[in-house]
Amino acid sequence: MTPPVQVSFYGGLGEIGRNMAAVEVDGRIALIDVGLAFPDAEHHGIDLILPDWAQLRDRRKDLHCVVVTHGHEDHMGALPFFLREFPGVPIYATRLTLGLLRAKFEEYPDIEADLREVEAGERVETGPFDIEFVGVTHSIPDGLAVAFHTPHGTILHSGDFKLDQTPIDAKPTDLPHLAQLGDAGVALLLADSTNADQPGITRTERVIGRTLREVFAAATGRIVCTTFASHVHRVQQVLDAALEAERMVCFVGRSMIRNMPIARDLGYLRYDDSLIVDLAEVERLPRDRTLIVCTGSQGEPYAALSLMAAGEHRQVSLRPGDTVVMASSVIPGNENAIYRSINGLFRQGAKVVHKGIADVHVSGHAAADELRIFHNMVRASSFVPVHGEYRHLVAHAQIAIETGTPTEQVFVCEDGDTILLENGVAKRGESFKPGLVFVDGLGVGDVGNAVLRDRGKLSAEGICIAVVTVDQHSRSQGVPTIVQHGVLHEPSQADLIDQATKVLTEDLHSAGDGDHAVVRRTCVQTLGRFWRETTGRRPVILPVVIEV
């Protein structure tokens, strides 16, 4: 008579991709991933977006462990914040994932972490949980799918994966292991939907190596190559091609410099020390004998490549004849920043090779035909598409139905939805309403949508402040002081401020006695009308009433 197993989706089902799910067995909770998302322009000034784990606060004692599927920020990036609230919860992950997590925790010296290494193929029993780890290929090594064997059936979470049959580490997603799980019976499958609306299969990572060798062989000046600092296999291919092209390699950019030695020390990256030079040396070597591997593939304003594109990198300059290879994807929302980088690189005279014109990137996620294979291996009796925007989840649901999952056992969920699994049958549970938890400066969760709306309005229209001094009867005294910021270019428009002051003085005078609220309302109405009529703008009007 064990209660149903509950799966709760805290994030990753929708446009804000910070991944986190919970599996609750017998009153104990295991989390799968605790990731963060990076803000868009509409998240004015916000630094990070975390999952909203508010409802776990009442379940503190029931939190049993966290399983991290792989070392990307959207899967493990929120852990420092999580551990501040829930110190000591054990974290299970593979060796590389833990290596990157340790490096991250160095920036948060207050964090206590209980890190437990597991490896693909292993099975761990802890509390009511019986967890089996399956190796998967992704755009970072050492990724996992995770199976929870529960009293009500096996739940399999795919992690982020693709079916590259010739990955760089020769460890393709463990289809035989998935087939075994399928033979034994998977009651509920949760699987990566990122590329569910892309037909065909994602090509092997090895195609990039071929392109790199060709491009490097043809290059006559310096080569700069950018990719994600966690894409160890991509960097491996760059290093191998650099060796073949007899070029020395220099890592540039904080995360590149931090991650590559970790990956090498842990055995995920192979290169000879003689291949590597530091930045000071690079400038002394012939341009056609050097290659720089750097961050900045997304046009991030202060990343190495962006600075080079703007001609503002202190140590590295580009010249006509140099080649820049952007061995990276375009993350939606970053298009304009990336194009600005590319335009800047061309202005420096560089030749730019990017995925729009050459095979220098493949995705880390399975496309539709790979998903079909995956579903036919696992043969789950119920399915929830995860890791994607709604359009991807719908496309993936369709694939599950095509490959035999009964339509009524396929659930398109959103953040905050739950699924109950009982005797191998899934059904929807009660939903909760998770919000977006913003990190802004030192604050976690103290800036919400109201503040963002304020900032949005300030951003579009500016602000006008009216300081009105009143006597104890709220009668306006003297002349109000009007100050604006972001409404207009003050030096050239000082007369508008004078006019506004005149109009407001008159209106305050005719408003007569009242209270502070009347004074405030007069300011808002008069100045709102004034700016609308004179400039067509609608700044925030902020009255400050001072009683003297």
Added chain:
Amino acid sequence: MTPPVQVSFYGGLGEIGRNMAAVEVDGRIALIDVGLAFPDAEHHGIDLILPDWAQLRDRRKDLHCVVVTHGHEDHMGALPFFLREFPGVPIYATRLTLGLLRAKFEEYPDIEADLREVEAGERVETGPFDIEFVGVTHSIPDGLAVAFHTPHGTILHSGDFKLDQTPIDAKPTDLPHLAQLGDAGVALLLADSTNADQPGITRTERVIGRTLREVFAAATGRIVCTTFASHVHRVQQVLDAALEAERMVCFVGRSMIRNMPIARDLGYLRYDDSLIVDLAEVERLPRDRTLIVCTGSQGEPYAALSLMAAGEHRQVSLRPGDTVVMASSVIPGNENAIYRSINGLFRQGAKVVHKGIADVHVSGHAAADELRIFHNMVRASSFVPVHGEYRHLVAHAQIAIETGTPTEQVFVCEDGDTILLENGVAKRGESFKPGLVFVDGLGVGDVGNAVLRDRGKLSAEGICIAVVTVDQHSRSQGVPTIVQHGVLHEPSQADLIDQATKVLTEDLHSAGDGDHAVVRRTCVQTLGRFWRETTGRRPVILPVVIEV
């Protein structure tokens, strides 16, 4: 001994694509296009971006005419603002372009326009200008390339074009005419670079018709189809496919409702009135007998499709089983808005067919292999790539060189550059420094980068105002009033304001006597530090000193 002909680039060479160029012959100036650009998120609250024609103000009497190549906003959208400054300058354009321009001018009743209709193949002599118009195919009918026969050689501007050999109006870009011009000799070519880095050719518009017929035949519920309201041929194909699918058509969205009758009245669009229903009727007809053609392909917040996606359109709702066809491109910068629309449409239960998964869009611009054909027709002796970001201009320059233009006669220019043509030889002239002219509300050009920087800072960090009353010796009186907007969520953080007030009171007290500047500096320093230390944020600090 006529002076060299000067070509000046006012816009369209770079990331802000409002197109405008000037050809000066014998002291008289003809403009090619006067377009506008739409702002990005980084242009906080700006409505439109115009070319900076400041230096034409001194040349008012020399302004001879404007030639508009086609009816897109980035080529003619700034004309109302231009004509306010330069009333009565004659505008030459084709019938459809003028039809759309007249409709636009209805929104600007103060505008006086001297509109002069020309047609492809025509040649017009006016003042020192001898202008020949060549028909080109684009994503709007009735587009033109423009040749200026000058004493120093012929200058050909391609307009926006592609080489679709089976366009919907059976009027492909007039290659024989271009060949004739080439035979006679083109001294300087300016040509569309938008797709210069895309290999191959842009497929014919007709492929869309095939897809539409298939999708419409398979649809069981309502069909909603969105595209650009100026893409007359795309709409023609939607109407034809709707007729074949026996569906009544309803136009939704202001510009769609405005433009389609214009296009039909002028003979560019054919449909029978019996095919069209209005919005009130649509809801009374069976869902599988209706089709809505609407605006909103770019995810614009208040456009018809966006409202439907959010379930907020007053008259049109979507249901499971409906089909939405997005027969449109993704303009860079709009990706997230468009994906949000698509996700919303899926949430309403609709099937969404977009260019990512079906042939429902082709570009209006020539790809690299078409450009090669174009260059080989024209055989110009010098070349400036226009209409593109820097990366496109560089790619197009390469194509010109490949097809035989001498390298030293290929000029990659940017906004503000000029080219001098003398005796058939081109060279760089002096550059000017055009800015970006922003339209914000009623203001044209009064908001500049300084105001945008202010808004950007407000947007990211919010603002904190300190009102300090001082006596005549600038000694702070009483307690300052501190108000914030966009820094934090005030109700939950009122104690922070109290703390800030306390700290500032003390610091003002210890600052002692001085002048207003000292008081202001104390506010900025104390509050800056306070917010940084307590919240990690750096709001704009705005001190207001009131002498009582």
